[in-house]
Amino acid sequence: MGKKSKFAFIHDRDPFVRLSLNKILSKYGFQVEEVTDLSQLENHTKEIGRGIVLADVEIEALETWVPVLKKWNDHFVFMSPLVTEESTGRLKKMGVRRIIKKPVEPRLLKRVIRDICPPEEKACLPSSAGRKKGSRSLQKGGEQS
Numbered sequence: 001m002g003k004k005s006k007f008a009f010i011h012d013r014d015p016f017v018r019l020s021l022n023k024i025l026s027k028y029g030f031q032v033e034e035v036t037d038l039s040q041l042e043n044h045t046k047e048i049g050r051g052i053v054l055a056d057v058e059i060e061a062l063e064t065w066v067p068v069l070k071k072w073n074d075h076f077v078f079m080s081p082l083v084t085e086e087s088t089g090r091l092k093k094m095g096v097r098r099i100i101k102k103p104v105e106p107r108l109l110k111r112v113i114r115d116i117c118p119p120e121e122k123a124c125l126p127s128s129a130g131r132k133k134g135s136r137s138l139q140k141g142g143e144q145s
Helices: 015-027 038-049 059-063 066-072 085-094 106-116 119-124
Strands: 006-011 030-034 051-055 076-080 098-101
Touching (some): 006 038, 038 051, 051 106, 059 085
Parallel strands (some): 006 030, 006 051, 051 076, 076 098
């Protein structure tokens, strides 16, 4: 049987942000789907459990989804160009743990993906992402202790 697919759902108004995130997430092996409203995610509960949701929405709009966010909080990432202490506090009260400031840096997104992926499924990142074993040269000479 084949490997289980990873899913990524992107909710953002900016087409350039969607394109950029789509490229990055596809590179890491995710099947990417763009959604225009969070209500579209209600039918994708299984996929969210094996993936990630990246959303740039108004906090007020997000407050209507608090019960659903509690189920998704391990897989939900809030994106915003303006992250303040107040907004962070409000989001934490709603159960949102991961907040990324836009523009999204690929390294930061990679770290978030590693955080979300279960340890046995770390293969969602390409193997060339890290340094290979044994690639460090041993230094000869000098005193050994």
